[in-house]
């Protein structure tokens with residue numbers, strides 16, 4: 001780890017704004033969850049790529065709860081940044097804030113964590129720079145990332161067993 005490059009959280013920061021159009025909505029005139037998840041994945045991927053400066057593949061998305069709906073004509077602000085890097089994987093924290101342009105009201109709609117793995121053009125994993133947390137909030141997220149990663153890897157073990165059992169049954 002001695003010569004490993006180090007980067008701050010801010011260096012990976014990714015911010016996106018989307019005006020919700022009718023084609024993004026469901027039949028109630030509110031933003032479709034799938035469209036929002038696509039934007040979330042893009043925003044998180046940009047943060048992962050900024051940190052790693054290489055290709056980044058989504059490995060996990062933690063629980064997503066849509067706290068409130070977003071109406072057509074409102075703006076969705078997405079903010080993502082790396083919270084911690086391990087060897088080849090990175091945790092990205094993301095939050096989604098809806099904004100009413102008429103009133104200026106802003107509402108938190110969703111927040112979650114993504115895991116990305118850095119890969120080369122052939123899909124082989126690559127080491128990523130370490131993260132330097134600077135603020136108290138960044139330091140807390142950095143510390144807590146270890147526990148979240150352990151929980152994800154436990155899940156991954158169970159899911160892998162399920163996949164192997166399914167694959168064994170195939171002709």
Ligand SMILES: CC(C)(COP(=O)(O)OP(=O)(O)OC[C@H]1O[C@@H](n2cnc3c(N)ncnc32)[C@H](O)[C@@H]1OP(=O)(O)O)[C@@H](O)C(=O)NCCC(=O)NCCS
Nearest residue numbers: 057058059060086087088089090115117125149152153156
């Ligand atoms: C990402 C992928 C290349 C990793 O392959 P792998 O055989 O698990 O590789 P490794 O075991 O070396 O794991 C690589 C890293 O991923 C981490 N990882 C693997 N599964 C994980 C999970 N469920 N949650 C968090 N991290 C995970 C490992 O801990 C390791 O991180 P580290 O190097 O920082 O310790 C492989 O799982 C893959 O191709 N998945 C599909 C990705 C994809 O198609 N995404 C959707 C579209 S982009």
